[in-house]
Amino acid sequence: MTKEYKTITEVSGPLIFLEKTEPVGFGELVQINLPDGTTKRGQVLDTSAETVVVQVFEGTGGLNDESGVVFTGETIKLSVAKDMLGRILSGSGEPLDGGPRIVPDDRIDVNGASMNPYSRMPPKDFIQTGISTIDGTNTLVRGQKLPIFSGSGLPHNEIALQIARQAKVLGSDEQFAVVFAAMGITNEEAQYFMEDFEKTGALERAVVFLNLADDPAVERLITPRMALTAAEYLAYEHDMHVLVILTDITNYCEALRQMGAAREEVPGRRGYPGYMYTDLASLYERAGVIKGKKGSVTQFSILTMPGDDITHPIPDLSGYITEGQIVVSRELHRKGIYPPINVLPSLSRLMNSGIGEGQTREDHKAVSDQMYALYAEGRDMRGLVAIVGKDALSERDQKVLEFADLFEDRFVRQGRDEDRHIIDDTMRIAWEILAELPQAQLVRVDNKFIDKYHPAHKIKSE
């Protein structure tokens, strides 16, 4: 059938160079047969009439010029079927759970095509995560890509799990699935996720792709694409609402840098390749809703910022592509507040289309803006107090200072299993803490909302 070439001229890092082949397609999947009988897989990176460069996924250990190379004639594809739900697969799509191979309904190119912007539907369905700092001030909507920017040692995994457990669209019982892709996380972390999935029964409606820390770095570049291909299949062929959790994007980018260096490319900022923006976009942009299709793909990625630095290329480029970010703060974590989400640098760009009348409540935006403004001012005040003392503040400023504490203590802080309802809990708490301030200080809230929702007025009218 297909020819096996034994013309390897050079092995360098994860790359092999071959000569005298018949024409080989760019991006083609390659099988490498080692002298000891094992096989490895790779992908064509550069192809010309004379030389072909192949990137090997499982690492080049054990390879030599006696190894045979077979070109499969097709690009990397994932076998998909509805039976994937409940399965645990490796980072390159092979079963890890001891179960049978997946009987494919279809085989889909993992790179995916880009969605025609004209076919996209602007995301607008409010997803309730039960976490006030997200629902109240950084609302997630269906089809959005909203990453968690965290740091090492912070409880981002717990937050992600809490969201995976609690996320729902109010008043609907549509089919819901989770696709979880682990890229370079430790075995321990992976077990933590798996245990929680099993305990809560979430595994039945989840597809898990695991590329662990000791798996080859090159495979990490394929894992998220496998996961997103599975997600798109479930969303657009089986009308499911899919939440994709990719963790950790930082490990993915490290793998990208490693590959760039191996190919001797001209590096961009901090050694990361110049095309990292485009590459990350090809992952993040695979979230969305298509007009006329019932399903959707929502992405919730985890990214640990090296040195908690939000200007590092990885969070920086991500922030330019994703529709906002949830920033986990070390300062709040040290204060013992869970979830330690700092709302000030956090943002949900699609919030405005997911809130308000018909979605949450008419006063949502005004209340959120008001809390933001007061909390920002209150935090500035803390710096001032450290210098001049509390007594030097005007009465108004003291109130603002107190608000910042109340906000952290009542609005931000919540239980790990506390599933707050947007109206009954989140908005109620918001109004309760705003009511601690004189009404004249609530300049961002329309008078009609104050009359309707302010606790002082509510009690009177009841």
Place this chain on the structure above:
Amino acid sequence: MEVKGEIYRVAGPVVTITGIKPKMYDVVKVGYEGLMGEVIKIQGDKATVQVYEDTSGIKPGEPVENTGMSLSVELGPGLLESIYDGIQRPLKVLQEKMGDFIQRGVTADGLDREKMWDFKSVVSSGDSVKGGDVIGVVQETTNIEHKIMVPPDMSGTVSEIKNGKFTVAETICVLADGTGLQMMQRWPVRQPRPVAKKLMPNKPLITGQRILDGLFPVAKGGTAAIPGPFGSGKTVTQQQLAKWSDTDIVVYIGCGERGNEMADVLNEFPELEDPKTGRPLMERTILIANTSNMPVAAREASVYTGITIAEYYRDMGYDVSLMADSTSRWAESMREISSRLEEMPGEEGYPAYLSARLSEFYERAGYAHVLSGGNGSITVIGAVSPPGGDFSEPVTQNTLRIVKVFWALDAKLSQKRHFPSINWLTSYSLYTQGLADWFTENVAPDWIDLRDNAMDILQQESELQEIVQLVGSDALPEDQQLTLEIARMIREYFLQQNAFHPVDTYCPFDKQYKLLKSISRYGEMANAALESGVPMGDIISVESKDELAKVKFEEDFDSALNVVMTKMDDEFAKLGGK
């Protein structure tokens, strides 16, 4: 005739071909699927092509065909209301042809070949015409009359001219030398269209955004840059400009940005009304959407496609504004292609020609006397996304050397929910002097003074804030406390503007003037009261001052402002003083 060559090497979007002798920037069709690409390097018998589509599976040895033309756009009636990708393929047609995801190897005409347009000639046979002359008109949308012009490089005597309904490809005019003219013409995107003479811009672009019109105006035909870190409101500002600026035509380029954001624009624009004409905004708009996951080479081309279309409408004598969101993504696409070509990199990996390309692009803006007779303009507003919000990076720096207006977005302000989060201390406009006459004549004689005064107060505020940080505001003398209060009013009442509020989203100049005037009036009365011994606490707690905060949201602004200002006069009269 077409000459066929073959592929020698494929490495991502960069393909090396051999066997044909193309010219630089010729468009070639690569592989059995005929993927579109452009020649960017010629070396010996080989040529390097950047391909606008995904090259997976393409093999060496596949055929290559030279079209012999450089990358061009089709210009003619039907451009308005269109939504294109970076190489002028209508996204709607692509969707019909291949569904919700963009597959490769599909071609689509930029202009609809079937649609009939009602052509009315304005020349008669025997007239002599030259490049740029109008030979007839077509009503393209309700408010835009599309002028059919002789292509800039042609001239002659009209021997035959038609009237009636035609498609864009049918001949409507024949010149004496036998050349047939159609309503459609082609123009290579990398070559600026000629004008008779460039003029100095002298009218402001009115955007209805208080901080832009009021403090940092851009002229029609000017250039502006909006740099800012992510989440600081670049895209919202660009979209506000596209919605509300008082130009005839808007070209909006979504270059390497988010798909969902483009979808939002695509859905929202057809429903929004043009405040000037009451017609849907889409009727004056051309959208170019090349999202971040679409091919990188097409992203590089999208900016040129956009500006060429803008120039075409300028040539008809229209005022065009072009928004490019974001030029950083454009620069990155140059970097990506340059690194695949293994060119020697300049600063931060960007190619050494970055600065030249940016200035060539911005130089295509301007106010000009056009070949067809009147005057037209292109205002270019480019968003810049500096990595980490650091303005010292190459794209921001090279842009700032060219543009005349700088709207600096500030992440700190957006965290405080101060929108638009344009920093009033670091932003600047070099047009304020040149436009002073226009403001004095058309807004109010004291407008310039009011504005300078407001800027002065904001400047004082930033100096006073440094002291407040150390000793607290109570330690300041009363008149300085009052300055802080007035500065706060300018910031919150005037500069802050809610893009999502139905009334506040667009603020006419008249309203801007009255609002600033009222704040200044409070300042005068408060200072006078303070001098005559009224306690500071009383001056700050006048109710009408807080009521002024919400006047900008009122539908009936004038009467609401009157009520507040009358109350303010009363309150100050009661405070009395001496």
